[in-house]
Amino acid sequence: MKNDVLLTVERVSKTFVQREQAAEKTVLNNICLQVSGHQFVSILGHSGVGKSTLLRMIAGLMQPTSGVVTFEHQLVTEPSRRMSMVFQNFALFPWLTVRKNISFGLEGQPGLSRQAINDRVTQLIELIGLVGLDDVYPHELSGGMKQRVGFARALAVNPDLLLLDEPFSALDVLIGQQLSQDFIRLWEQNLLQTQSIIMVTHNIEEAVRLSDVVYVLGGTPGEVVRVYYLNQPRNERTMQQIMQKTIEITNQFKHDMQSE
Ligand SMILES: Nc1ncnc2c1ncn2[C@@H]1O[C@H](COP(=O)(O)OP(=O)(O)OP(=O)(O)O)[C@@H](O)[C@H]1O
Numbered sequence: 001m002k003n004d005v006l007l008t009v010e011r012v013s014k015t016f017v018q019r020e021q022a023a024e025k026t027v028l029n030n031i032c033l034q035v036s037g038h039q040f041v042s043i044l045g046h047s048g049v050g051k052s053t054l055l056r057m058i059a060g061l062m063q064p065t066s067g068v069v070t071f072e073h074q075l076v077t078e079p080s081r082r083m084s085m086v087f088q089n090f091a092l093f094p095w096l097t098v099r100k101n102i103s104f105g106l107e108g109q110p111g112l113s114r115q116a117i118n119d120r121v122t123q124l125i126e127l128i129g130l131v132g133l134d135d136v137y138p139h140e141l142s143g144g145m146k147q148r149v150g151f152a153r154a155l156a157v158n159p160d161l162l163l164l165d166e167p168f169s170a171l172d173v174l175i176g177q178q179l180s181q182d183f184i185r186l187w188e189q190n191l192l193q194t195q196s197i198i199m200v201t202h203n204i205e206e207a208v209r210l211s212d213v214v215y216v217l218g219g220t221p222g223e224v225v226r227v228y229y230l231n232q233p234r235n236e237r238t239m240q241q242i243m244q245k246t247i248e249i250t251n252q253f254k255h256d257m258q259s260e
Contacts, residue, residue, distance in 0.1 A: 005073075006196050007058065007161060009033040012067035013221075014053055027053050029221040031067070035161070040184075040197045040234075042207035044249075045217030051200040054217075055165055058198065059083055071161070081105075084159040088166035090146040092138040092153075099125070099134040102152045109157075124152040127186055144175035151183060155192055164199040168206060180210060184234065204253070205246045210234070216249070218256055225256050 014028040028050040035041045045051050056062040058069055060079045069076040071083070084105070092101050099121055106117045125131060128148045138146055147167060154162060168176030186192050201207050207214045211230055218225040228249065232241070 004037045005034055006037055006039075006071065007035040007198075008068075008070045009054070009058065010068050010070070012054070012057060012064040012069065014050065014057065014062075015065045026065075026221040028217075029219075029223050031217075031222075031224055033215055033224065035196050035198060037195050039212045040187075040199070040210055042199045042201055042211040042214045043217060044201055044204060044207045044214055045222060046202060049217045049219075050222035051202075051217060052165055054222075055085075055163055055198065055200050059085055059163055081157050082159055083161045083163055084154040084157055085163040085165060086147070086150045086154045086167045088170055090138070090143075090150045090170075092146060092149055094138050097135050097137055098130060098141075098149050101138070101149050102156050104153060105157045120156060121152075124156060127191060128152045128155075129182060142175075143171050144179055147171060147179060151179075155194065158193040160193070160195045162194045162197045164197060166201055167199065169201070169203065176206075180206070184210060188234070204249050205242065208242050208245045208249065209237070214249070216253060216256075218253070226252060 009031055012028065012031045013026065015024050015026040018025055031054060033041070033043075043051050043054060053062065057064050058076070060069075060076045060083070063077070071080065093104065096104065102124055103117050103121045106112055106120060125134060128151055130145070130148055130152060133141070133145065138149065141149070147170075150167070168180055171179065187194060187197070199207070199210065208230065214228040214230065215224050216226040216228070217223065228245075230237075230245070
């Protein structure tokens with residue numbers, strides 16, 4: 001599957017009807033984007049440019065006003081078990097334990113026995129670094145641990161495509177970096193069945209550190225203004241190279257914003 005196209009966004013635009021003002025607002029215009037097998041793609045842009053809206057359309061939670069999203073050449077018209085999402089604010093169920101939060105998406109799945117569900121959850125608890133926290137409730141966890149549960153829950157259904165909506169931005173910088181490193185290591189060692197990842201972020205350094213491809217959104221309505229291909233393998237990128245690229249993208253971004 002490596003290099004095969006997994007997902008395409010083709011000429012997608014989105015207009016919201018604002019009822020209170022009886023007006024329309026076009027948020028995204030003519031977005032084209034492609035994700036291949038074993039690729040980490042970031043969507044980078046300032047607040048309000050339409051990143052989450054784009055991710056929701058990719059997930060099938062919302063339909064484009066025009067254009068199409070395809071997953072393995074099939075039109076995306078509704079959410080699918082083959083994609084799952086990790087949210088900025090964790091979105092855990094406060095009344096469920098860590099174990100129950102993780103198993104949530106597996107319950108009632110045809111052909112999955114109780115034993116199979118338990119085994120899958122135990123495996124994820126070990127992989128994601130949650131050992132000993134099975135029976136703990138979300139309010140007893142730190143932000144970093146909550147987000148580990150968020151990742152484990154999204155990964156439980158073995159999604160082919162994982163969608164990350166600012167997954168580290170609510171965490172302390174070092175905690176976020178540790179979680180992203182741990183997660184990337186599991187993914188690169190093929191310990192997860194997830195083929196590809198799309199991450200929405202406004203953090204340029206994070207996008208440079210983690211991605212193979214970075215799409216920069218800008219303007220009003222939001223459009224793809226730049227695409228960066230980071231060809232060097234992630235584990236060979238030095239801190240200096242990451243900082244250099246971050247500065248280059250930051251300067252280009254400022255320049256693009258000024259010339260709008
Ligand atoms: N359901 C909706 N109805 C009307 N307007 C919406 C709706 N969802 C989003 N918007 C508007 O679309 C614009 C883009 O929102 P979106 O959340 O996609 O941006 P974003 O780039 O993810 O921002 P942030 O980084 O702050 O989360 C905003 O102006 C927002 O108010």
